[in-house]
Amino acid sequence: MEKDDLLITAAQAQLALSAEEAGRLETAVSEMLDYFEMMNEVDVSNLPPTTHALVRENALREDNPNPNNNQEDLVNRAPENEDNFIVIPNVL
């Protein structure tokens, strides 16, 4: 992978890579991508893709509310919270 591509990918993945880190990971990324090239040897033209290993019936949940009582506990786990809001630096 080109360095530029690595940086675009890191931006998409929201990872702040230091130059040193980028250098270190670049080799490992390329090594793996080179290995992935092997997949081109397989004739996949008549193969459907598999996402779910086992074919299953429909799975649906009834529209009934769950009682949940620990919302405050959940909000309190946030690194910063105030008046029941979870707080972060201004996004705009």
Add this chain to the structure above:
Amino acid sequence: MAASTSYETFIGLEIHIQLLTETKIFCGCKSKFGDKPNSNVCPVCLGYPGVLPALNEHAVELSYKVCRAMNCDLAKEGMFERKNYFYPDLTKNYQISQFEKPFGRNGYFEYESGGGIKRIRFHEIHLEEDAGKMIHQGGRSFCDYNRAGTCLLEIVTEPEFKEPQEAEDFLQAFRRTVRHLGVCDGNMEEGSLRCDANISINTPGAGLGVKTEVKNLNSSRFVKKALQYERRRQEKVLKSGGKIIQETRLWDEDKSVTESMRTKEEAHDYRYFPEPDLPPFRPDQAFFDMIEKSQIELPLARKQRLTEDYGLTPDQADYIVEEKAAADYFEAVVALGADAKTAAKWIMGNVAKELNRIDLSKADLGTEKCALSAERLTKLLGMLADNKIHGKIAAQTLAAIFNEDKDPEVIVKEQGWDSSADEGDLEKIVQQILDENPRVVEQIRGGDQKPRGFVVGKVMKATQGTANPQSVQSIIGKLIG
């Protein structure tokens, strides 16, 4: 509606409706607007480590119901995918949505615009989860995830509206329709119905131009205004030799302009891939039958039927069909034997006034909130038609029904508003008044019609307002000649 432009306009809408489910799409948290921040949240909708989505059956049913009503091809296999982007209102930093296999495709919808019926085609309809909400204040943003994971249905039209007015007309008709279907409350201010618009212009015959997307449109009127503004802006740019930049613009309702969001909009690459946590949904015939059965007569068709079958004016029919409850109520009243035109007139007139007085609306007609059941209105109109009471008494009785929650006959009887006097009794009363007022009799005989009113007034007084003024008139004629 001749376009004042030498360009061809292409407008498309992207509508999101919040489905009226009890719970969120993937967890059992309540789907409710206006609660205390982060009070309807759980590990699932907060995107905690280790949790999994569990798809809400009702959300799927409502989605297919809409797709069917919008004449879509219904998916025999619907699938969810992950749409990857980072934003703090999105708890997993991917949105579970649909991409390759949405529930509905290739639909269309007919609506009234410019005095005729127009048709807009839908590209697709898909189900997804909504994001949370943020309030930005000073240096900080405050996140509330009550809305995160509520059920959202996205409807994407083809870019085929030619005029901003069409987009507005469509949106109003669409809103009315989803309300009739009972799938969404259609409240644009609260955001349960949201609309983004895209618009491009081009020289006629050249096809789509470069489009801009306009957001922050929280009423159908703003949709029209924003599109009108945006079309003028694009025309100016093109006429001055400039180029339209594909971008997202925000409607500023105070300034009535659209403004570029000016964000560093990296080309979005959502990296969609199939959601491994949810199996595909493959409805069986029973499910399709159930969806078919859930279909109702849509408002436009109903309006046409009300005008054709009952002779209502388009305005009357529009008024009644605006709310499904009102239309059902109207038809119930007619089915119980009331005259359709009279019923319509009353529902639009006196009944509307009374509802307004007690802070109800026509959407409450036929519900328990509303004392004026279809039976009661029918009886009231029946008494009127049979001349048991006349118009003014009927109006009083109507108010009394709302105030006292009683049947109209009971009220009329209790109040002694019955046109007790039958024709014979009434004739005696008129005769007595004529006898007491010989001058008036002479004047009428002499051709002066004015004193007739005097006599009617006296009779009304004598009967405490229950006498039918028309009957009194005809008796005067008969006695004096």
Add this chain to the structure above:
Amino acid sequence: MTELKEHDKDINSFLEFASEDAAASVAASANQDGPLAGLTFGVKDNIAVEGMHLTCGSKMLKDFVSPYDATAVRKLKEAGAVCVGKTNLDEFGMGSSTDNSALAVTNNPWDLECVCGGSSGGSAAAVAAGLVPFALGTDTGGSVRQPASFCGVYGLKPTYGVVSRFGLVAYASSLEVCGILADSVDTTRKVFEVIKGKDGSDQTSIDHIPASADAETVAVLAGDLGLKPEVETAYKKAVDGLKSSGMKIIEVELPMLDYGIAAYYTIAMAEASANLARYNGVRYGHRSAEAGSFEDLMRMSRDEGFGDEVKLRILLGTYVLRSGFQDQYYTRAQKIRTAVRNEFDGVFTKADMIMLPAFPTAAFKHGDQSLDQFQQKLADKFTVAANLSGMPAMSVPVSVENGLPVGMQLMAPVFAEERIFKVAEKLAEVLPPAACPLSMAGQRTTEAK
């Protein structure tokens, strides 16, 4: 509990022990008539136990305490078993040695200089050391079976979906499943009976419809498999063991295995890139103290919170999903996934089971340069097929070579767990598993009656 901690000092298989009080009160209130009454167990620290940490071996979640129980954990508790603590792992399950844990180093109880395997290394080491009769692990590409082999214990990767993933912190959702590391086939079976079954909280979960438990023919691989001598020897011993138990052996080839590795890592990393996107310092977990803007907060929290291997996989996973690259990598990998499944389906028309090595080596030393992270990934070639196809597989200890245990992997069609258990029991009769020299006396339950 004190005894457990003391014995774990040199091994370091647990990241957290339940408090004395908590364990005592749980034990007192436990279901005394449940099928697992009295049994203690450990839980890999990427599976949620209410009130205990859920670190995933990551700085990102170092202080995170779970507000809920995973379904498998809840079922175990209901069956009378008592959770004594959380075991170490490679960060978010990404690795084959447990050395990718950001929080602790776990040593192999057979040789403290060696790794315990991974990513469920802590669970394997804890069982081998006799600290618990069984522990939960997770298996995404061999993460239960490989450490089981390294530590000389049993390690079951059930049929995909048969054990609920609710509460398992996702790495690669379509591949992984909760698994069992145990001191005997019988313990494995009992635990499996308890935790299996459809769960409303995991809509990819399914009921277990047992396949035939009969096995007559076992397929094995022919030719040079690139195994280290100790594994080669153990494989031969195991084949002989099967023959002497009356099994018929046939030799097969599996040309898709190498492609399986490429497909497996493509899919696993793609899913990981999305699964790990939620860790951004907003709602829980590590938040960078350095950041001013929101953008910085998110990127720096992720950069500081994740280790190198996790970042590598997120980067690769993001890349293979990018538009323009997705068809070439991700979509192709999903098709190869189908081909791998087809290849195994073909084998199972001729054989009831297939036996493969769990890993080409026995446990290696911490920091072994000859087996870097990349080489370790390629070495997963025998285990990932079960994850790609959804089939069950179990690592069974068959031999001790040069003082280190070596396990073999029995793999069968979906729902044929009982068939695997039966053959594993036959193997145990002819090749009885050796006790780990560092095992805590008296803690190991006895072999099945």
